[in-house]
Amino acid sequence: MSARPPTDLPLLLAFDLDGTLIPDQGREVPGPTAQALARLRTLGVRLAIITGRDTPPRPVREAVQPDAVATNNGGRIEVGGELHAEAHFTPAELEAILAHELADARVVVFTAGGLYVDLPPGREPEPWMQARSFRPLAEAPREGIVKVGFYHPNVAAFAARLRASHPHLVLTGAQPPYTEFLTVTPVGAHKGAALTLIAQALDIPLERTVAFGDSDNDQAMLELAGHAVQLGTLPLLAPHAHEQVASPEALGAYLHGLADRIAARSAAAAET
Structure with missing residues (x-):
């Protein structure tokens, strides 16, 4: 055009x-x-x-x-x-999002002040993560979370399940051009x-x-x-x-x- x-x-x-x-x-x-x-x-x-x-x-x-x-x-x-x-997730929403079935997924949780990462053993962080300071996902708070990202080949199936159980959440990715990356953000x-x-x-x-x-x-x-x-x-x-x-x-x-x-x-x- x-x-x-x-x-x-x-x-x-x-x-x-x-x-x-x-x-x-x-x-x-x-x-x-x-x-x-x-x-x-x-x-x-x-x-x-x-x-x-x-x-x-x-x-x-x-x-x-x-x-x-x-x-x-x-x-x-x-x-x-x-x-x-x-916008923030409620603790219940965050619990449902993190209760994923993606074995060995890389998971990144974002707050306004930093990020928390879960990396499978032996897996290297994404290049953009390497340029940032981050802490283990286990240290992430349960309040003040603004976004969660997943890196895994099967994010599309997880996205479909999450849309069915929590249709008010906002999901992007898990389709071309980001077939192995899913982003979840709060309602609105x-x-x-x-x-x-x-x-x-x-x-x-x-x-x-x-x-x-x-x-x-x-x-x-x-x-x-x-x-x-x-x-x-x-x-x-x-x-x-x-x-x-x-x-x-x-x-x-x-x-x-x-x-x-x-x-x-x-x-x-x-x-x-």
Whole structure:
């Protein structure tokens, strides 16, 4: 689908991170994208990061200078650098989630202040875990948990069981492109809700928002945004996207085109 910026010029752009604003597991925003974001900020467009990660890398924050950040798939939201909302599991929900049948699974439990990991004997942590300090899962609290992640080949079967027993919980992954990774977040903790809360906090109508995403956990915000841009070609997202951009490396050109339109509209308005 060719690049076609939204008819109504946007007031808020909301970006997923991995596979969208940055390459998967990356830490740097590509140069053309960073330059385009700086132009858009100057033109008065507000920017938000809405990610499954528990924290955006510092270089990404510095490049984007976001007005709002939602992490843990929308479970924790900061607006203007201040905590705006945070969703937690109840102890009973957490007990049900951790009572899994995935032998030798790698399990990661997230709080706002850190992470706790259960690694099978002889298994190495994921590269992103190696760059972080973490503690054993046995030391995790039973309150204040914002997200649980599972790494295992059979997460799809576990996800199906958990959806049947706890349909109010939010499950993402366990399907392409993350067939061996499952994320569980509390009720209402998804990217669509995060986009809605951020737009409300910034006093921006949802119809004047543009959401960018590449994976299944982005579906909810693509459905709700005034304009939806899919990065890549995941079939699951195609019905919810108004247009597609090939990759994070191609995003900069799209955003520069959007900035050109906004600048032209502003110049025309100033002449009248």
